[in-house]
Amino acid sequence: MQLKKKLQEWPLHLMLLPGILLTLLFSYVPIMGIVIAFQKFSPAKGIFHSKWIGLDNFRYMLELPNFTSILWNTIFIAVLKIIAGMIVPIVFALLLNEIAGAFFKRTIQTIIYFPYFLSWVILGGILIDILSPSGGIVNQMLGIFGIEPIFFLGNEKWFPYTLVLTDTWKHFGYGTIVYLAALTAIDQSLYEAATMDGANRWKQTLHVTLPGMMPIVVLMGVLSLGNVLNAGFEQVFNLYSPMVYSTGDILDTFVYRIGLLDAQYGVATAVGLFKSVISFVLIVISNKLAGRYAGYRIF
Amino acid sequence: MHKLTLSRKSFLIFNYILLGLTAFVCILPLINVLAISFSSSTAAAAGFVKLLPVDFTLSSYKYALQKHEFVDGFFVSLKRVGLGYAINMLLSILVAYPLSKEKKALSLRNFYAWFFIITMLFSGGLIPTYMTIKSVHMLDTIWALVLPGAVPVFNVILLMNFFRGLPKEIEEAAYIDGAGYWRVLWKIYVPLSMPAIATITLFTIVTHWNSWFDGLIYMNQPIHYPLQSYLQTIIITTDPSLMSSNELLNTGDVSDRTYKAAQVFLAAFPVLLVYPFLQKYFMKGLVMGSVKG
Numbered sequence: 001m002q003l004k005k006k007l008q009e010w011p012l013h014l015m016l017l018p019g020i021l022l023t024l025l026f027s028y029v030p031i032m033g034i035v036i037a038f039q040k041f042s043p044a045k046g047i048f049h050s051k052w053i054g055l056d057n058f059r060y061m062l063e064l065p066n067f068t069s070i071l072w073n074t075i076f077i078a079v080l081k082i083i084a085g086m087i088v089p090i091v092f093a094l095l096l097n098e099i100a101g102a103f104f105k106r107t108i109q110t111i112i113y114f115p116y117f118l119s120w121v122i123l124g125g126i127l128i129d130i131l132s133p134s135g136g137i138v139n140q141m142l143g144i145f146g147i148e149p150i151f152f153l154g155n156e157k158w159f160p161y162t163l164v165l166t167d168t169w170k171h172f173g174y175g176t177i178v179y180l181a182a183l184t185a186i187d188q189s190l191y192e193a194a195t196m197d198g199a200n201r202w203k204q205t206l207h208v209t210l211p212g213m214m215p216i217v218v219l220m221g222v223l224s225l226g227n228v229l230n231a232g233f234e235q236v237f238n239l240y241s242p243m244v245y246s247t248g249d250i251l252d253t254f255v256y257r258i259g260l261l262d263a264q265y266g267v268a269t270a271v272g273l274f275k276s277v278i279s280f281v282l283i284v285i286s287n288k289l290a291g292r293y294a295g296y297r298i299f
Numbered sequence: 300m301h302k303l304t305l306s307r308k309s310f311l312i313f314n315y316i317l318l319g320l321t322a323f324v325c326i327l328p329l330i331n332v333l334a335i336s337f338s339s340s341t342a343a344a345a346g347f348v349k350l351l352p353v354d355f356t357l358s359s360y361k362y363a364l365q366k367h368e369f370v371d372g373f374f375v376s377l378k379r380v381g382l383g384y385a386i387n388m389l390l391s392i393l394v395a396y397p398l399s400k401e402k403k404a405l406s407l408r409n410f411y412a413w414f415f416i417i418t419m420l421f422s423g424g425l426i427p428t429y430m431t432i433k434s435v436h437m438l439d440t441i442w443a444l445v446l447p448g449a450v451p452v453f454n455v456i457l458l459m460n461f462f463r464g465l466p467k468e469i470e471e472a473a474y475i476d477g478a479g480y481w482r483v484l485w486k487i488y489v490p491l492s493m494p495a496i497a498t499i500t501l502f503t504i505v506t507h508w509n510s511w512f513d514g515l516i517y518m519n520q521p522i523h524y525p526l527q528s529y530l531q532t533i534i535i536t537t538d539p540s541l542m543s544s545n546e547l548l549n550t551g552d553v554s555d556r557t558y559k560a561a562q563v564f565l566a567a568f569p570v571l572l573v574y575p576f577l578q579k580y581f582m583k584g585l586v587m588g589s590v591k592g
Contacts, residue, residue, distance in 0.1 A: 011480040012397040012405045019394040019450045020411075023418060026447040030423025030431045043430075092321070095314055104315070110578060111322040115329075117570050117577060119509035121527050125534040125563040129335065129556065130328045135346045137331045169325060201307060234512065238535050252425075259426045260516060272424030280421050 037270040043263075057270035066249070073160070074250040077231040080164045082224045088168055089175025090217065094205065096176065097183050109180075113173035120170075124238030127166055128153065159244040167235055178220075179213065186212035219294040226283035229275050251275050336360070336561040340554030358552035359561035369562065372526035375441070376508060379525050383445040383507040384500065390450050391499065395458035396484050419452045432517060443517035444510070444525065454499045461495040462488055498580040505570060505577065530566055534559050 037057055039050040061067055092112075099105045115123060130136045133149040142150065152162040186209065194204045233252035240248040251271060259268025290296035303311070330350050335343050336359055337352035347353045363369055394415065402408050422428070428447065437443040465488065473483050489496070514528030521529065 007404070007474060007480065009405060012400065013407075015393045015480070015484075016397050016411055019390045020414065022390070022446060022449040023415065025435070026428070026431065026449070027418040027422065030427040031421065033423050033427030033430055036427065036430075092318075095318055098311070098314055099318070104318075108318050108322045111326050113578065114574065115325065117505055117509075117574060118567055119511060119527055121509075121511050121531045121535065122563050122567050125530070125559055126328050126332045128535070129332050129560060135344065135556075137327075137349065140346055173325075200304075201310075237512070238531065255425055260429065265426050265430075269424060269426045272426065276421060276424055283420050 034269060034273055036266055037273045039266055041266040041269075043265070053266075057266045058274070060267055061270050061274065066245075069246065070249050070251060070254050073247055074229055074231045074252075077160050077163055077236075077248075077250060078228050080160070081167050081232065082227060084164055084168045085171055085175060086217070086221060086224070088172045089179050090213070092172060092176045093179035093183060094209065096180060097209070098201070109173070109177065111173075113177060115170045116174045118170075120234040120238045123166070123170060124235075127239065131162070153239055154241065154243045156244045156247045159240070159248045163232070163235060163239065163248070166239075167232060170235075179216065182213055182216040183209065215294055219290055219296055222286050222290045222293065223296075225286035225289075226279060228282055229279050332560045333564055335557055336564050338557060339552045340557050343554060343557050343560075354552075356552045359557040360565070362553045362558055363561045363565060368521065368524075368529055369526070369565075371522060372524050372529035375514075375523060376526040378441060379444050379510075380504055380507045382441060383448075384503050386445055386449050387451050387454070387503050388496070388500065391454045391458055392484070392489060392496075394450055395455045395462060396480075396488060398455065399459045399462035415450065415452050415455060418450075429516060438517055439519055439523050441523075444513055445507075447513070451503070454503070457499065458492065458495055461492050465491055494580075501573060501577045501580055505573065508569060526566055530562055534562060 033047065036047060036050065038052060038054060039047070040053045040056070041047070041050045096105055096108060099108075130138050131152040133139055133151040133154075138152070139149040150158060152158045190208045190212070191204055194208055199207065229251060231250040231252070233250070233256075236248060236250055236253050237256070240253065252275075255268050255272050255275075258264045258271070287296070327350075331348070334348050334350060334352045337355055337357070338348045339354035339356050339358075342348055342353035397405055398408065398412055398415075400408060405411075423431070432438060432443050432447065437446070469487055469491075470483055473487060478486070509527060511525070511527035511531045514523075514525040515531060518524050518528065521532070524532070
């Protein structure tokens with residue numbers, strides 16, 4: 001027999017209250033503030049007295065001569081980052097998994113994981129130095145092979161690839177650890193059975209390890225769909241310059257410049273909303289797919 | 300016993316070399332710039348510095364630490380980390396606990412859960428958020444840096460899943476003894492969740508320490524900049540036209556380049572200090588995140 005007295009609910013509501021109030025103010029009020037995307041907003045008149053102009057801001061956005069190239073840059077950079085951000089850690093995890101020496105394995109992990117914890121300001125400072133065409137160590141080393149100095153951060157051809165490479169540098173250690181964790185979860189008896197059947201390590205990788213990794217690979221791939229418009233504001237902001245706007249300007253940096261620097265609040269909010277809505281739809285789709293194919297639930 | 304075949308042996312040698320080289324290339328930028336920060340300006344300018352400092356000197360570090368903007372920024376960052384961490388942790392616990400309950404204990408549980416999840420999926424964006432913070436007069440105050448992200452939903456989910464994994468029996472025994480939700484939370488759940496709380500602690504501290512964009516836009520006066528925002532304004536100059544207009548520094552052993560390198564490492568130093576702990580707890584965090592309720 002149980003002597004369970006019914007607990008009242010109100011303490012639980014009380015616990016949630018501070019979090020709810022702060023979330024209302026700093027997340028939901030800004031969401032409602034999106035209405036200025038449909039206004040000819042002026043700070044002097046405020047949200048309640050600015051003129052409503054329907055979809056004019058969006059029309060203006062689509063007619064901007066550089067809008068298509070900004071949208072394209074965003075997708076191009078983001079998709080390359082997603083692809084590199086999956087392949088490199090998977091390959092690296094597979095190779096690390098073949099290493100028997102625990103010390104070597106740990107040391108490598110410790111080294112490659114470290115840049116993940118440094119901000120893009122710090123990494124930006126480091127990259128600007130090492131990639132400098134005058135005296136940066138990268139160009140010094142290329143010089144040994146007789147290659148002329150390349151201005152990686154100032155050349156519009158090189159810039160997007162430099163972004164992808166340096167982003168991979170920061171993040172692949174993290175990814176490697178995620179995939180390594182998935183590898184250690186594979187049932188060891190499968191390997192023993194494969195050895196009995198005469199499969200060598202390569203065959204085992206192909207027929208045991210890779211299929212064993214597939215669920216997490218599919219999950220990560222599907223979930224990254226939501227990032228197709230996230231080209232990495234913090235990185236681009238710290239590495240780009242007007243010289244590379246044609247290939248390096250992305251939606252987020254564009255919103256920052258026209259919004260906070262040029263004070264075109266309505267247009268900037270419209271561009272931001274355009275991005276948020278597409279991203280939202282993509283996230284919902286990707287979560288649905290992840291739920292169906294990988295049993296993933298956000299909550 | 301099985302002997303390694305020749306092809307297996309050569310693969311392993313190749314593998315060790317490849318992994319070692321990749322790791323070396325990953326750490327090389329850090330070592331190179333670290334070496335520059337300890338080198339004299341002439342050696343750095345001549346391109347002599349590779350992996351080790353040339354003409355070892357601490358001048359750049361001394362110069363950086365003399366700048367009051369740097370020291371001020373350091374203290375703003377410390378304040379931000381302390382206050383931001385306290386708020387994040389307290390609210391994460393207070394939100395995660397009710398959400399870890401079943402619907403029969405908290406009837407609005409799913410409504411509350413979606414209330415928080417939606418903020419992860421959709422946001423007002425840069426301009427509306429900026430205007431909200433401006434309209435509540437938080438510009439140029441520390442609150443603009445710690446309150447907008449006060450409820451870190453990702454951490455809430457992590458903690459909620461951890462709470463759900465704890466044995467129900469202890470909790471029920473406490474209720475029978477007359478304890479209420481508050482007591483159970485602080486006396487049972489929080490002490491039992493220390494591994495999860497430690498993980499979240501480290502990541503929250505590093506996140507606050509590394510944040511720079513909010514400081515840049517919400518602080519009008521540079522004196523209120525956290526360290527990373529201040530550094531952003533002085534280290535990040537990729538535009539040569541801006542570089543020439545900046546005062547190009549060259550006094551004694553210190554040049555613009557060695558000075559920037561020194562500041563980069565001063566700002567990275569605290570992260571380096573907690574890194575061994577971060578790494579240790581990260582695996583635990585991964586495992587926790589995968590425990591679905």
